[in-house]
Amino acid sequence: MKRLALLAVVVAAGCTTVPPTNIHQPMSVRPAERPLTMAANGAIWQAGQGRPLFEDRRARYVGDTITIKITESTTATAKSNRKLDKTNSISAAVTSLLGLPGKSLLGLDLGAESANAFNGKGEAANNNAFSGNITVTVIDVLPNGNLLVSGEKQLAIGQEQEFVRISGVVNPSFVDAFNIIESSKVADARIEYKSAGMLSEGQILGWMARFFLNVLPF
16 A cells, blocks of 8 residues: 555646646537538538638637637837935034123034935836737637637647646627737737756745745845
């Protein structure tokens, strides 16, 4: 029993953990059955199962597929420069005490000066680029005709698995005749590129290290 338990632990440790996602679920669905608009007429072509002769093949039903061209490029730059100079000076002098007591203070000078200076600069820059193609599935048709799409692409390279995921809302009028649309025209777009394997796990702190980083004050 101990050997079986140890073997189960080793096998579980060797399994690749699928990274979590915020993509709209599900990421794929079966096409919905379309009700017959006419009774079967006995011919090869059935009116309820076909599309009009002059209708294009753009995706518009649950289960149809759309290819999204991911062309995301973001650049953000922020600069800050602050400078503060402040100078104060106070001076006092006793010049004449004629007819008054305290002549010993005659000629006394008093002076005080203070100066404050602050100079701060800050700069931050962020550049991201993500490009590629992925075909997604229509998982829902919204009341206004827009399409909710979602999809995933998995690539296994050696012991590492790459996950490319995307979902969002597509306006059918933006889709071209080849069912292709750019990611910049996808509303509420959620795009992910994650990996699972030894390389990705090696970049994550262990649970004990994270615990001590959270509780230690230094």
